[in-house]
Amino acid sequence: MRVLEVRNITKKFGDFIAVDNVSFSTEEGSVFGLIGPNGAGKTTTLRMIMNIIIPDYGDISILGNSKMGTATDNIGYLPEERGMYRKMKVGALLLFLTKLKSMPKKEAQKQIDFWLERLELTDWKNKKIEELSKGMQQKLQFIATILHKPKLLILDEPFGGLDPINTNLIKDIILELKQNGTTIMFSTHVMESAEKLCDDIFLINKGREVLYGKLSNIKKSFGRENVLIEFEGNDDFLKKSKQIKKFDNYGRYVEAQLVKNADTQKLLKEAMEVSIIRRFEIKEPSLNDIFIESVNVSDAEGDENE
Ligand code: ATP
Secondary structure, eight states: OOOEEOOOOOOOEETTEEEEEEEEEEEEOEEEEOOOOOSSSSHHHHHHTTSSOOSSSSEEETTTTGGGGGGGGGGEEEEEOOOOOOOHHHHHHHHHHHHTTTTOHHHHHHHHHHHHHHTTOGGGSSBBBGOHHHHHHHHHHHHHHHTTTSSSSEESTTTTTTOHHHHHHHHHHHHHHHHOEEEEEEEEEEEEHHHHHSSSSOOOOOOOOEEEEHHHHHHHOOOOOOOEEEEEEOOHHHHHOEEEEEEOSSSOOOOEEEEETHHHHHHHHHHHHHHHHHHHEOOOOHHHHHHHHHHHHHHHHHHHHH
C-alpha cells in the first residue's frame, strides 16, 4: 500500500523555485530517504507534506487521504527546528502531547516510561526541558514524535546534533519501527545514515529530482565499481593500468575507481606481478560517491542551461 503519495509539487518563494515539480511515493513499512545538499528543498518538501506550507502546484495524499486533518493522529513529525516548552518537565510534556493525540492516560504513561528508558532519559523525567542538553532535547523530541505509534513518521534531519552512540540508537529504533510496519521518511545530508537505513531514496538538488528509486537499483544502475587494494611493493601498476580511471592513496590502502566495463582480473594480475597483494576487494559505489557525483553533474547541467 502507498502510504504517502506526492504528485508534481512545486513551491516558490517570490521568484525563487524552492521545490520544482517533485513526485514520489512511499510503500508501507519502508524507509524512504530524502537526501540532498544544503538548501536543496528537503525541509520545504517535508513542510508541504505536513501541510505547514501549501504547494503552489501539485497534490499530496497520506494514507489514501488528501485532506491532512483527518490523518494527523497517524503521523509523527520531527521538525527541523527543535523547540519545546522549556519550563515544562519532561514527563509532563510527554503526557500533554499524548493527550493532544487522544491517547488513553494509562497507555500513555506506560509508553512514556518505556521510551524514556530506551533513550536513556529516565533520570530526567522530572527535570525541566531547559536543563537538558541539546542532544537530550533532540532525543526527547524524537520520543514525542513516536509515542502515539504513528503509521507514518516524517523526520527532518533526525541525526543532526547527535553523537555516534545516540545516532546508532535512533537508527536501531527506526529499523525496529520499520519491522513493526511503520513507514518512515527522513531527510538528511549524512549519506552513511541513509545508506544503512533506506529502501528508497530521492536525491533532490536545487529543488529538482536528481535520482529516485530503490537504493539497490540506483547502485546497480550507477554502473561502476571501485576496488580496494592493499599491497606491498611497487605501485607503478596503478598509474599504468588501463583498468583504472583514477585512484586515491590512503597510505594503508588504495581505492581505485575503475573505467567502464573494466577487467578486474587483468588488474589483479598486473598488481600481482609487481607487488604482494594483501587485499583486493571489489566494491559497489557508496551512496556518498553517488551523491557527490550526481550533484556535481546536476550542478554542471544547471550551469549549462543558465
Ligand atoms: P538544509 O539541508 O540546509 O536544511 P534544505 O534542503 O532543507 O536545506 P530548504 O530549507 O527546503 O532546504 O530550502 C530550500 C530553499 O528555499 C533555500 O534556498 C531556502 O533559502 C529557500 N527557502 C526556504 N524557506 C523559505 C522561506 N520561507 N522564504 C524564502 N525562501 C525560503
